[in-house]
Amino acid sequence: MGASKSTITIADVAKAAGVSTSAVSYALNGKKGVSEKTRARVLEVAESMGWRPNSAAKALSDSRSRSIGVVLLLHDTEEFASGSYAMECLAGLSRVLEEVDYSITLRMTTGGAAAACRIHRDWIESGRVDAHLVLGVEFGDPRLELFREHPDVPALFLAQQQTTKGLPTLYSQDDEGARAVVRHLHELGHTHIARVAGPEQYMHTLIRDSATMDECARLGMRCDSLHGEYMRDDGARLTSMFLNFSDHATAIVYDSDSSAIGGLHAVTAQGLVVPDDISLVSWDDSAACRSAKPPLTALHRDVRSIGDKAGRLLLRMIDGETVGAVPEDPYTLVVRDSTAAPKPTD
Amino acid sequence: MGASKSTITIADVAKAAGVSTSAVSYALNGKKGVSEKTRARVLEVAESMGWRPNSAAKALSDSRSRSIGVVLLLHDTEEFASGSYAMECLAGLSRVLEEVDYSITLRMTTGGAAAACRIHRDWIESGRVDAHLVLGVEFGDPRLELFREHPDVPALFLAQQQTTKGLPTLYSQDDEGARAVVRHLHELGHTHIARVAGPEQYMHTLIRDSATMDECARLGMRCDSLHGEYMRDDGARLTSMFLNFSDHATAIVYDSDSSAIGGLHAVTAQGLVVPDDISLVSWDDSAACRSAKPPLTALHRDVRSIGDKAGRLLLRMIDGETVGAVPEDPYTLVVRDSTAAPKPTD
């Protein structure tokens, strides 16, 4: 029954059903204003004629685009690290939006935060999206200012609350994660650990640094730390630097799975055995962590569920609710075979 | 100057400029029908008032949503393999759409081809998007039928032409790629190679199989072949199976970077050295290939440029042009340190 020639409107349905267009509208939207009998007939006629609401007309009429805007920043480094994070996040978001017939309006840019800001501004002014999801925020990011100027526009940041102060934010509990890692290593008996951290321009790096140092201090442990990109090569390089010292740490914590894998290679290349000679922990969990030899102990979080949670918050904001700083689900430390008690120093 | 209170329309601009709304519309859209003087004044007034076109009104009026619909299939396997492919592709698409002020309408689903098909149908009927980009098509995919029923709807498939017969398709030259790999190994002196191929349900797997076998036959080479998922573990497992035979191949070609990395691990675990004892080739190139020890020879293609090309084709289809089967840019074989002449069989 390929009944879709030219587009069919509620006027057509109204005529066919012998009622007014308003009756059709009420019936179709489940609003009162029509008798059940009329409603049933309208529904049936609409169905049989293959009527479907025109999204543009609907959008114009109730000034709702039914879509959430997301702009992804493309970095040259980080490759699939941020790629899969963003994808997973979008997957979660998509899942909840689907239920309420919302879509994602996506844009990707290599122009950094400034370009992203321009896109968001354009979306605000054109009414292209009902709400904004903002990720990858940096220090002094113009997007912070943009949304401060438009407190009426629903926008949720996936960032640290220290970065977005006051703006609606879904934040990760990186401090708790950092402490959990330190405690795990402490329980195994380590007293000297090291951190292969991410770039210092990210607030979450500083938060992890700070929480790690604090927990170490409290437990009487020593912690060395070096910063680099989220890349295999940096992980390997920084690990080698640590290993240069004869009294090096007995455990190394990496801020990403890529750098952890790189570190694993570097350690192995030096003839050391994990976890006998040295323990390794990856901050992000991934397939690479699971299939490494040995499988890596990692801080795990369900990124898809973050997108999910973000979606629900955004929908509530669209409905006029006020959202402040909301925590993500806590990290889980998945203990695998890359961590063990330190070698007795005999 | 936070001049954005309530939304400002062309009627406002018209009043302020002392002209009719049609004059404003003509002026703003660079159409004739207004004097240059009027146009200049309108432009200035619109600018100063901070006018921006309302996307819904525009969409309704010229029945163009200015967006391209993409639905991504989420598989449990393949993880970032397909993740980064899709991301790169979207990045390319986004880049060309940006120039013409188009957006991507994105949806992700775990429901497979059937769910994707439902989404596309919904988009068609609601006028939500102006064109569709379809990827991850399988045998008997309902999306093929859907777009055959709607030849008027602009839709481009990223697939093999054998799969989409007749539908607008941007296809990869996998046969040429396969032949290039075989020729490379032949030139190095290999006479017995093996293929760790992808799942047989994909047309491109069969095409690669077929072209590989054909080229081998022509060059008097032997080729063994096993199929598995695009995963490290499968790559390792299938590699080990090959290595069980004492007269095993002297070179192995993998259909994905993940399986190649897995294979590399398996080979190394058996105490064999790459490329001295055995040569390895990865079909997809990636950071993982580049940073492997040794770096892997790989078939490379610029995925972002595929998205770019797809975008241009879609825009032309929206403009009414007919598009048939268009080839992607050819693969490039990047020779690194994982391939060499076979060990003399003494």
Next chain:
DNA sequence: CTGAAAGCGCTTACAG
């Protein structure tokens, strides 16, 4: 409960 009418913001023939 139901119909006629105005409105969402823009575009585009159609007369002056």
Next chain:
DNA sequence: CTGAAAGCGCTTACAG
């Protein structure tokens, strides 16, 4: 070159 008017497809007060 310019203005008044109708239309895109839907929603929603407002009278009956």
